[in-house]
Each structure stands twice: as structure tokens, then as C-alpha cells.
Amino acid sequence: MTTEETAPDAPAASQHGILGKFLKLAGAQWMRDSLHTLFLILLARESSNTYGGFMLAFGLGQFILFLGEFGLNQPLVASLSRRFARTGEILAQYTVIKAVLFVAGMAGVVGMAWQQGYDAQLVGLVAVISLGVGLEPLSGTFFVACRVRGRQDQEALIRAVAAVLGYGWAFATLLAGAGPLWMGLFKVVENTANLAGGVLVTLRGEQWNRFDLGRKAMLRIWGTTRNGAPFLIMALAAITYNKSNLFFLQRVGGQEAVARYSVTWELVDGVSVLVCSLLLSNVLFPLFSKLWKTGREEFHRLARLSAQWLLALALPIVFLLTVESDRFIGLIYGPDYAEAIWLQKYLAPTVLVAFLHNLAAYLMLSQGRHRLLLFIYLAGLALNLVLCATLIPPHPLAGAALAIVLTKTAVAVATTGYCQKTVGLFTLRTLSPILLAAGLGMVLYLGLGPFVFRELAEAAAIAPMLTLLVQLWRRRVRTPAAG
Secondary structure, three states: OOHHHOOOHHHHHHHOOHHHHHHHHHHHHHHHHHHHHHHHHHHHHHOHHHHHHHHHHHHHHHHHHHHHHHHHHHHHHHHHHOOOOOHHHHHHHHHHHHHHHHHHHHHHHHHHHHHOOOOHHHHHHHHHHHHHHHHHHHHHHHHHHHHHOOOHHHHHHHHHHHHHHHHHHHHHHHHOOOOHHHHHOHHHHHHHHHHHHHHHHHOOOOOHHHOOOOHHHHHHHHHHHHHOHHHHHHHHHHHHHHHHHHHHHHHHHHHHHHHHHHHHHHHHHHHHHHHHHHHHHHHHHHHHHHHHHHOHHHHHHHHHHHHHHHHHHHHHHHHHHHHOHHHHHHHHHOHHHOHHHHHHHHHOOHHHHHHHHHHHHHHHHHOOOHHHHHHHHHHHHHHHHHHHHHHOOOOHHHHHHHHHHHHHHHHHHHHHHHHHHHOOOOOHHHHHHHHHHHHHHHHHHHHHOOOOOHHHHHHHHHHHHHHHHHHHHHHHHHHHHHO
16 A cells, blocks of 8 residues: 555545534534533532433433434435535425424333333423423534534534523522423524524525425325435434433433433533534535545545544543543542543444444445445444443443443444455554554553553653654645645
8 A cells, every 4th residue: 555545535525624513513523422421420510310310311312313413414425415406495305304203202211211200300300301302403404404514513503502502590599400301402492593593694595485384295295204214214323222221221220320321421422423423513514425436546535545544533531531531530520430431431433433433334335235224223223222232221321321322333344344344444554653652652651650640651651752743744745735
């Protein structure tokens, strides 16, 4: 493999403005996630039982979110990316579909809460949180149009303002001692603002008289829904195997067990979501979709570059989450969550797994391999349900962690393996610097550990990988000037 498969991949990425678009969205996301994390920390310190109820409600609300976001945003990207696409008409069709899914999803998650025997307050909390979370896919429809146009700056501004409004409500009600139902309305406030802003910036100047929702339009909507059915099933399978351990855990250990699992999952999953949602879903996936149609060589180069960067970035994150789990949990959540310390060591590797799987999944979607991906997700769901039923009853917390780690690993092996075969994500030339840096870091960590304070040993362990990341970045910056 020539040098062009490592360093020259970067200039192409630079020309697409990936970093700038990512940073705009990341700024808004970091602010929102910081507010979200702070709110949940205060809530967890206030009452582990209430915190566990919120996390269970968010878990059920995610079903509606995934159906609308993952299930329909991918084909929406493809529709809006076509030449001469009628943006207003396409957005109207997808909004109707998502509204129907929203109503059906609300009925489904509230019905599931009743069926599980939750008390009235918990069912009410599920309904309020699901209502707020369910509005997010509707606003996401219009944000997709911003991304396809390359206007991530508009989306970032709207999301930032909405986050301030929503979490302002959350903190105000928490400090005022309001009940869980009043606190839960913060998601309704946030996503109502997102929806209003998305509609305003996206449909400004669109000619609404060019379309209606009559018989022909409804037939087109039905066709879109039918074509998007594999994506909807895929989304349902993905969210079910991601959240089913919470429902098994609730049944065995109650809201307290859910709270102890969730405090560490919030830390681990938060890192994964930041990269997978912002960089992969919102920036790279629309780009991959276009390049697969217009430039296969560029598609392959960008895929290899992304894989190399994600692997190099994930390893030090996994390391720090593992060795610093006692401090992260103790300092943030306090002594009541001691069991979460060893849980974080179990869950930390899912960051690496999530980075690689999500990259592979979006590459497969860009290539039109959604049916194969659907089969992989359904197989992952079947495996997860077996693992949850087998592992969680005898060992609730450890079983919940192992079930999700083993499921995610199996799914990632399948998707990454397919892309390795078709795209050639990794080669010895791209992997060798990463393996060398990881090996050197481990030698330094084990060698220095007995003789120096732990922070110095940990800094030495991640130094080689950080140096490699800096070198890759500098190579990326220098090459365009040379060319």
C-alpha cells in the first residue's frame, strides 16, 4: 500500500470542510450535553430512585427517537441530495410520516410501561419524557436539510438556543423542588424550540403552493414509508438491543439498580454519541452518500482515513475511562454509586466498538447495503435478548454490562468485517503506527506504575497515541500546500 492511502487521504477530507462542520455542531452539542450531564448529576445526588426513573423513561423514549432519526433520516439524506430535489415537498412527506410514527410510538411506550407494571408516577414520567424526546425527530427532519446544504452553523445556533431554554426549565424546577413530571417537561421545551427554529430557517423561501397533501401526495408518502421500512425495522432492532438490558434490570433490581448502571453508561455512551452522532451521522454520512454516487475513489480514501483516526482516538479514551473509573464515578456522583466503578471498567470498551461499528454501518448504508445491515441488527437483537435473559437474573449489574458489551462486539465484528472486505478500512500500513503507539504506551504504563504517581504513569501511557494523532493532523495540514 502506498503512502497515498494514509497521508494523502487527509487533504481530501480537508477540502470537504469536515472539521469546521463538526466543530460547529460539536460546540452546540457540548453545551447541551454539559447541561444535560450537570442536570443528571444533580438529580442523581438528590435521589437515586428518581434518577433511575428518569433513565428508564429516557430508555423508553429512545424508541421513538430512533424510529424517526435513524429510521428515516438516512433515506431523507439521499432524497435531498438528488439534483433538483424539491425540498419543501420532501420535508412535508417525511414530517407526515414522522408524525404518524410519533403518535404510534407514544402509544407503544406508554402501553409498555403499563404492561410492565410500573406505578402511576413512573408511567406519567415515561409519557412526559417520551413526548419531549419524540419531538426531536420532527425537528431533525429540517436539520437534515441544513446538513445537506452544508449549513451546520444554522443547526448549531438553533440547538444551542433550544438547549438553554430546555435546561433552564430543568434546573429551575429541580432547584424549586418540583416533582418529576414538572422536571420532565424540559425536553418538551427544548425540542419545541428546535422544531420552530428548524422550520423557520429551512422553509424560508420555499414555495408551498407547489405541493399539497392530497391523494397523490399521500401515495408518495406511502411509497416513501414502504421504501423506508427496512430502516424503520433496523432502528427498532438497534434501540431494542441497546436498551433491553435496562428493562430486564428494572424487573430484577428496580430503579436503584437502573440508577447504578446508568451513571456509568451515561459517561461511556456520552463519548460514543458525541462522535457517532455528530461526526459520523451529521457530517460524514451525507458526504459518504454523495461520494458513493460521484467519486468512488474519494469514498474509499475518506473511509480509510476515518477508520484510522477513529481507532487512534478511541484507544486512549477507553484507557482513561478504565483506569480513572474510581475518580470519575466518585467525584461526579458521590459514594452512593460505588458499584458503578467496576461497571465502568466493563463498559469502557464499548466506545471503541461503537466508533468502528457506526463508521462501518454508515458506509454500508451509503453503498445501499441496508438489507444486509438489517439482518445483522436483527441477529444482534436475538443474541442480546438471549444474553439478557441468561445473564441478568443471576448477576443483575454484571449481567447487564456483559450483555451489551457482547452484543455490540458481535454486531461490530460483522459490520466492520464487511467493510474491511469491501472498502479495505485497515491495512498493515495504517494499523502499524497505532499498534506501535499502543504497545509503547502500555510498556510505559506498566514500567512506570510501581515507581511514580498514577497520573504520571497514565500520562505516559497515552502520550505515544496523542503524539501519533498530532503527527497525522500535521501531515493532513501540510499536504494541501504541497499539492
